[in-house]
Amino acid sequence: MTESLPRCLLIARQGPEDREDRIEDHLLELAELARSCGFEVWARRRLKRPQIASRTFYGSGQLEALADEAARQGVRHLICDDELSGSQVNAIEKLTNLICLDRTGLILSIFEQRAQTREAKAQVELARCEYELPRLKGAWTHLERQGGGVGLRGGPGETQIEVDRRMIRTRISQLKRELTHLEQVRKTQREGRPKGMPRVALVGYTNAGKTSLLKALTGEGEPRDLLFATLDTTTRKAWLGQDFDPETGEGDAEPKHCLVADTVGFIRKLPHQLVAAFRSTLGEVRTADALLVVADAAHPDLEDHLKVVGATLREIGCEPEDIGAQPRLLVLNQVDRLHRPQKLELKKRHPGAVQTCALQGAGIGEIRGWLRELIPGPPKPRTLEAWELPEPVPAP
Ligand SMILES: Nc1nc2c(ncn2[C@@H]2O[C@H](COP(=O)(O)OP(=O)(O)OP(=O)(O)O)[C@@H](O)[C@H]2O)c(=O)[nH]1
Ligand SMILES: [Mg+2]
Structure with missing residues (x-):
């Protein structure tokens, strides 16, 4: 007998400056995250609030009404698209009698479920510790309230918080040491890889089809329709064919190869x-x-996804404007889900991109051709596209 999945209710705040359709999109993405974490989504709700309520973020009136509705449907979890403080989560849980998770907490739970290798596990635990550290105060307020009478500083609760904080800080230091060591191991592995064989990384928004492309290029990889299916970097050898014209005898008959690394996906926030x-x-x-x-070319938020990818790449130190910056090829995947006029429109918007369908192998030859060019030397300079550049600062 299959166990039924825990049901959840999703909410997001809609401020006066937020467009309704954008908040709906964010809720749809949150629903995908919840599904990937093992929840069944019962309903999504936009909560219109001009201002953030400092104690409960969304305001107690709306939350109480939702809690009644959720209780009648056997819903136990409330998942919020907004980032909440520990004390806000506590206040919401108390008010609604639901288990409350914010977006960051949900993403962390998915990563915890997926982490397989020692390195991924250590990385996720480090992120969890960093997330929990500032939230401890909220979690322990019930003890603080029990603590010390008049004239006493602190009390049992406060002491407990201090003990907890110290334990988490110690764990953070241990994990950082372990990760520095593992990074060194990784570096040594990289240096030991065959020279003269370019190393290429597949990057992009989660669920865009990176692992499917790894499979199309190298024959290996397990694509899954889940957000953050891939956490660990997998590197495989891809055959790139040869640059040889049998009719003229020109070119290099030697087959070429490169190493392709599949990586963890990115997401908004x-x-x-x-x-x-x-x-x-x-x-x-x-x-x-x-x-x-x-990128998933058929996703309605394609351009937003590209901006998120551009910004995340900059955050990890990949600046497209730098001298000697890595050449990049934009792969607009899943074009089998688009009609011809949409593909033409996309070609106009991203003329330098390759349009692919990783599942059927369309466009893979073009990627191989581009990769072959990397071998003798760096490809020609290219003009940067708008999604790669930082957002312009609005005029004061
Ligand atoms: N229709 C269609 N579906 C695709 C294509 N490429 C990938 N998919 C599907 O999209 C889903 C996600 O594919 P993955 O390759 O796992 O995506 P990913 O980018 O590795 O995702 P994460 O590792 O979770 O970040 C799977 O269900 C794939 O079958 C494509 O070209 N066309
Ligand atoms: Mg993947």
């Missing part, structure tokens, strides 16, 4: 604790000779 903790895994991206930036 990727918790900064995770970006920091995944520095060593993402080192594969920083040190790659070239990047294949993969």
Whole structure:
């Protein structure tokens, strides 16, 4: 007998400046995250609030009404798209009698479920510790209230917080030491890889089809329709064919290869604790000779996704404007889900991109051709596209 999945209710705040459709999109993405974490989504709600309520973020009136509705439907979890403080989570849980998770907490839970290798596990635990540390106060307020009478400083609660904080800080130091060691191991492995064979990293928004492209290029990889299916970097050898014209006899008959690394996906508001903790895994991206930036071309938020990818790449130290910056190829994947006019429109918007369908192998030959060019030397300079550049600062 299959156990039924825990049901959850998703909410997001809509401020006066927020467009309704954008908040809906964010809720749809949150629903995908919840599904990837093992929840069944019962409902999504936009809560219109001109101002943030400091204690409960969303305001007690709306939350109480939702809690009644959720209780009648057997919903136990409330997942919020907004980043909440520990004391806000506590106040919401008390008011609604639901288990409350914010977006960062949800993403961390997915990463915890997926982490397989020692390195991924250590990275995720580090991110979890960094996330919990500032939240401890909220979690322990019930003890603080029990603590010390008149004239006493602190009390049992406060002491407990201090003990907890110290334990977490000690664990953070241990994990950082372990990760520095693992980063060194990774660096040595990289240096030991065959010379003269370019290393290419697949990067992009989660669920865009990076692992599917790894499979199309190298024959290996397990694509899954889940957000953050891939956490660990996998590197495989890809056959790139040969630059040889049998009719004229021109070119190089020697077959060419490169190494392709699949990496963890990016997402809007990727918790900064995770970006920091995944520095060593993402080192594969920083040190790659070239990047294949993969996007789901059929996603309605394609352009936003590209901006998130551009910004996250900058955050991990890949600046497209730098001298000697890695060449990048934009791979617009899943074009089998688009009609011809949409593909033409996309071609106009991103003329330098390759349009692919990783599942059927369309466009893979073009990627191979681009990768072959990397071998004799760096490809020609290219004009940067708008999504790679920082957002312009609005005029005062
Ligand atoms: N229709 C269609 N589906 C695709 C294509 N490429 C990938 N998919 C599907 O998209 C889903 C995600 O594919 P993955 O390759 O796992 O995506 P990913 O970017 O590695 O995702 P994460 O590792 O979770 O970040 C899977 O269900 C794939 O079958 C494509 O070209 N066309
Ligand atoms: Mg993947």
